[in-house]
Amino acid sequence: MSPPRTATIADVAKHAGVAVSTVSYVLSGKRAISAGTRQRVLDSVRALGYHPNAGARALASKRAKVIALVLPLRAGMNLPVLMQFATSVVTTARQYDHDVLLMTADEGPDGLRRVAASALVDGLLLMDVEMHDPRVPLLRRLGEPSVLIGFPADREGLTCVDLDFARAGALCADHLAERGHREIALLGASSVVYERGTGFAERTRAGFAEAARRHGVSALTRPCEESFDEVCSVVRDLIHDHPGVSGLVVHNEAAVGHVLGALRVLGKRVPEDVSVVAICPDDVAERASPALTSVLVPAEDVGRQAVRLLMAKLDDHPVPQSTLLEPRLTIRESTK
Amino acid sequence: MSPPRTATIADVAKHAGVAVSTVSYVLSGKRAISAGTRQRVLDSVRALGYHPNAGARALASKRAKVIALVLPLRAGMNLPVLMQFATSVVTTARQYDHDVLLMTADEGPDGLRRVAASALVDGLLLMDVEMHDPRVPLLRRLGEPSVLIGFPADREGLTCVDLDFARAGALCADHLAERGHREIALLGASSVVYERGTGFAERTRAGFAEAARRHGVSALTRPCEESFDEVCSVVRDLIHDHPGVSGLVVHNEAAVGHVLGALRVLGKRVPEDVSVVAICPDDVAERASPALTSVLVPAEDVGRQAVRLLMAKLDDHPVPQSTLLEPRLTIRESTK
DNA sequence: GCTGGTCGTCGAAGCGCTTCGACAGGAAGG
């Protein structure tokens, strides 16, 4: 009495009284099969609890039905957004009958080479791509289908997705300007993020400044660390040096709560004295007190879109080089 | 001129002038190979940039060298800890030459069955296991090697790892009692977490209460939601109803910052009026103002330990049924 | 009544790897 070895396609074929290849064709739909046979095969599949062996399938078809998700997982990242993103990648990939291999960026280019050469995965999804990312040239050379989240400096021959951060920054400035604020300021990411040349921080700043200029509004920008004390001192200095500032944009999820705390400590009421707009996920904005007017970082959309693009590439469909996701401003209690 | 098809083991064998099987044995070390031959093979491997085809290897050896990491990715979870954990799992798995397949819990038992039956993975790592998790009985039946993070009610035949939350709760109570506090309170997870029967919340509470009793100190417990306003009202009520409470333990990472804010608002100084101990990752404790005395949730250790146990199981080594990780208290500025 | 097409099915040839058994050639032991 041997242990119930998991059923193989041969078992299914025998059970249904057809050839192995017929079962394969029923399952893949690559050749016409009569309704009767199809049904018998499907019944047998169910009866035996058959699941195709992934390795064998990958070997024969040269498709592993697995994509790699390369996450940074290093300091200064915005964890909740990253998680949302990862979730939506996994969920969307499953809809296309693919699984997700989780990789960290610290294996570096070698890691990419490894998974590509071993045919462990069919394609790559890279997050947190920097302006001059060392993996980008390799990626071009590798010829492995890939999608980047974020924009490197040279995106020739690549497929990139991201939130349109310039628009997000602009949206914030627009909103504040329309409400009559004449001096506004942006509190951005911690300075290391800017130094790393991560594109999104810079793009937000540019969009913000440009929109302010268009409205004839004076605009300041400050990097912003994530400890309460540092946030406090940044906010204090800002208000001290520019007492006219009445609108604040916070593009730093970890600091959002601290900014509100700092304003409370400094005796500034929100929104009576200062209006605050955040660029952050909705749940953070809603949880704050007062609830924050915010521009949503649509992590889920980005993930879904990235997977779709990658699937299209796997099927040799042409895809646009750049995809920018439109930000959406939700007005809550923190601006007036 | 065909595209440079990635090298196969046959290419390596030809290049080194040996049989395919010899190359395989050099790479796996499963049979003795003379130093000279070994070196020639290794040189050829490098020269051709050979990486074994994962599918073929899995098919022939019945080992995919991939483990599944099943994360909850649902509301109420503690994201940063989760991320740290995931990172350490990936890193540790790589040290054992394994990769990590990321799954979400919402595929449920079917997902487990699928990856196990398709031999996509060799073992499973499940996070956030509940007391009466529907996946647990399946897991027993499946016979797939697995390790659980967290303890279900019945852990017979399973392998479980977790922080010793009872000890963590006790450590906090000990610390406060030793400093002379006579009335202490625990602010825990949000009430949904308790309702879900997640073990760790309950175990912390029990350890806390028991230690307090041992010290002859009065101890209260309150669930704690994660919005600022709700935290504020819980803290206010607590202080109002029990003005003698001078020591607070916060076991809710998302609420830690809010608790501090609430105390500020209520005019209570930390640590002069109230001492605060948090159970949270070090970086959160350090970032707070004042820096918090805290018990570390050793996410990295848990991840590393879990992978080690799983690898041991894959090699048919016996492993302990339960592994409890010792918590560590770090004294900072928030207690006196 | 043929020819020519489809349609549905089958058999067999791999995919790239591991592993088993076989077997030279030496070393050791009597």
Add this chain to the structure above:
DNA sequence: CCTTCCTGTCGAAGCGCTTCGACGACCAGC
């Protein structure tokens, strides 16, 4: 000197699947 036992290497048999070409059966058209 012959046996016995290693050591190091090879060839071949799969692992479970996909896919290609072949081939009856059946239908249409002339």
